[in-house]
Amino acid sequence: MNWALANRDLLVELTWQHVWVSAVCILLGFALALPVGWFAYAANRSPRRPMRQLSGGVLSIGSILYTIPSLPLLVILPSLLGLPWLSVLSIVIALTVYAFAIMVRSVADALRSVPPMVLDSATACGYSRTQRALTVTLPLAGPVMLASLRVVSVSTVSLLSIGALTGVRNLGSLFTNGYNRDFTTEIATGIVLTVIVALVFDAIIVASGRLLMPWSRVVRAGGGE
Amino acid sequence: MSLINDTVAWLTDSAQWSGGSGIPWRVAQHLGYTTITVLAASVVAVPLGLYVGHTGRWKNTAVLVTGALRALPTLGLITLIVLLTSVGLTPAIIALAVLCIPPLLAGIYSGLEAVDPATVDAARAQGMTETQVITRVELPLALPLIIGGLRSAVLQVIATATVAAFIGVGGLGRYIIDGLAVRDTPRVLGGAIIVVVLALLIDALFAVGQRLAFRHASPADSHPQLKEKTA
Numbered sequence: 111m112n113w114a115l116a117n118r119d120l121l122v123e124l125t126w127q128h129v130w131v132s133a134v135c136i137l138l139g140f141a142l143a144l145p146v147g148w149f150a151y152a153a154n155r156s157p158r159r160p161m162r163q164l165s166g167g168v169l170s171i172g173s174i175l176y177t178i179p180s181l182p183l184l185v186i187l188p189s190l191l192g193l194p195w196l197s198v199l200s201i202v203i204a205l206t207v208y209a210f211a212i213m214v215r216s217v218a219d220a221l222r223s224v225p226p227m228v229l230d231s232a233t234a235c236g237y238s239r240t241q242r243a244l245t246v247t248l249p250l251a252g253p254v255m256l257a258s259l260r261v262v263s264v265s266t267v268s269l270l271s272i273g274a275l276t277g278v279r280n281l282g283s284l285f286t287n288g289y290n291r292d293f294t295t296e297i298a299t300g301i302v303l304t305v306i307v308a309l310v311f312d313a314i315i316v317a318s319g320r321l322l323m324p325w326s327r328v329v330r331a332g333g334g335e
Numbered sequence: 336m337s338l339i340n341d342t343v344a345w346l347t348d349s350a351q352w353s354g355g356s357g358i359p360w361r362v363a364q365h366l367g368y369t370t371i372t373v374l375a376a377s378v379v380a381v382p383l384g385l386y387v388g389h390t391g392r393w394k395n396t397a398v399l400v401t402g403a404l405r406a407l408p409t410l411g412l413i414t415l416i417v418l419l420t421s422v423g424l425t426p427a428i429i430a431l432a433v434l435c436i437p438p439l440l441a442g443i444y445s446g447l448e449a450v451d452p453a454t455v456d457a458a459r460a461q462g463m464t465e466t467q468v469i470t471r472v473e474l475p476l477a478l479p480l481i482i483g484g485l486r487s488a489v490l491q492v493i494a495t496a497t498v499a500a501f502i503g504v505g506g507l508g509r510y511i512i513d514g515l516a517v518r519d520t521p522r523v524l525g526g527a528i529i530v531v532v533l534a535l536l537i538d539a540l541f542a543v544g545q546r547l548a549f550r551h552a553s554p555a556d557s558h559p560q561l562k563e564k565t566a
Contacts (some may be wrong), residue, residue: 177538179494182527185511189338189524195515264406271408275501276515282410289414289502297418301411308406 139209147217442484
């Protein structure tokens, strides 16, 4: 506790780094997964076989990307993109790839979970395709997407600390530094702060879900996955 | 593109393919750590998962604890456990095993939970004991989901064992951590590529295993004629 108080400035700086980088990755991953997942869902309903195969292909690429271990991806990306090792950009890209990889399948699953009868009723009521997508499909699929956004958020916050191994500054720096100095307090502080960041993010996601989708109790994350 | 040439040169250098820091030995070490870790985690996860999945008790606690364990940063947990105990392989394996419990446990209890209660009741009505219900009915039907849990557990250990090289254990992570320390880019990239290839290969093996288990668990879904009759 004394150590944490004495090093307040450092902890605030590292926590801030951790917060903004993981927030950017989570939001970017979701922003990319939504249209791609929607495309996979729509292509899967297409009467044309190549479109359905394309849909399966998009989803498989997602799961293959997720299979790539984090540290190797983190060191391969800068070389592929010609970035320096220490660049924050490469960890942002790596974690965005993971967030996208988890989200893309669950966006497609969430859209598929909307009962076809409801969609047909909307069409029968005279909704245009765009109206139906925005005011029927999206709101009904929302809670399932939110549940997987929570999973993405927790894993992004905890994965980001790996970046400390390539020298990117965030709460993970407390682990590498604490280990090198044989100082457990520093590591424990880092773990506690990481978990707090994850909890705060989770609370924000749940709260915004309640605000945006008051008609549905938030679907619980975890469980079956 | 000299970086690619250098990496290919590193990967194909015959010095890299023999001895105590050679690629075959590092791959064997990596797979060895993974096996020991998954076995150690199974000692906890299998009985616990069977209990929770079979009885349905403590389910909320299990969900909560596995969720909380996932939030713990890998690197933090590994460095903390090693500093609190001793530097060496055993503490590292313990840390890796702790992180490996959630996916294993989730696969087992959600697999058992997904078995149709009517099937379980029918097994009991036929006079099966609880042990028989678990081993002959629930486990075979839950197998695809259990293998799914094992698949994510194994892949996670392959990834975290790479990170564990930071605290001095062997395995493929050595190339990355040591290479980073001396800015030897071809070694870092070569090591990273081997880990990625290994992970993708093992994932593909599990995908095949899962498909076989699924066919075994629900033959109706893989035989259209049978499906028509039951539906």
